Amino acid sequence: ADGGTRTAAISGAFVALYRALHVRVEDGKMDSLPIFHHVAAVSCGIVNGTPVLDLDYLEDSQAQADANFVITDIGTIIEVQATAELEPFKESAFLQMMGLAHHGIKEIAALQKKAIGL
Numbered sequence: 189a190d191g192g193t194r195t196a197a198i199s200g201a202f203v204a205l206y207r208a209l210h211v212r213v214e215d216g217k218m219d220s221l222p223i224f225h226h227v228a229a230v231s232c233g234i235v236n237g238t239p240v241l242d243l244d245y246l247e248d249s250q251a252q253a254d255a256n257f258v259i260t261d262i263g264t265i266i267e268v269q270a271t272a273e274l275e276p277f278k279e280s281a282f283l284q285m286m287g288l289a290h291h292g293i294k295e296i297a298a299l300q301k302k303a304i305g306l
């Protein structure tokens with residue numbers, strides 16, 4: 189879905205940035221890596237009244253709410269974008285999406301660390 193494309197780009201770009209900066213450190217052009225936390229992004233939504241992580245196209249097209257979360261590996265929030273599609277949704281549903289987002293970010297951060305050899 190649309191959110192998946194944006195969130196995949198953010199999560200993948202972090203790995204590319206880390207690798208590029210790591211090469212600069214190895215070449216002696218930088219003293220240290222200026223990265224303190226991993227950054228990843230996920231999409232969430234509410235489909236048929238149920239919060240869902242990483243919506244596919246069909247889920248996204250039927251979602252009552254759609255959200256993208258950009259969060260660090262230690263759980264700090266960089267960006268949240270959430271939209272009610274047909275009618276407003278409750279704060280409790282938002283908090284459920286946020287919980288799913290934190291879970292998804294932990295999984296993505298682990299994969300990022302594996303991809304860069306940490």
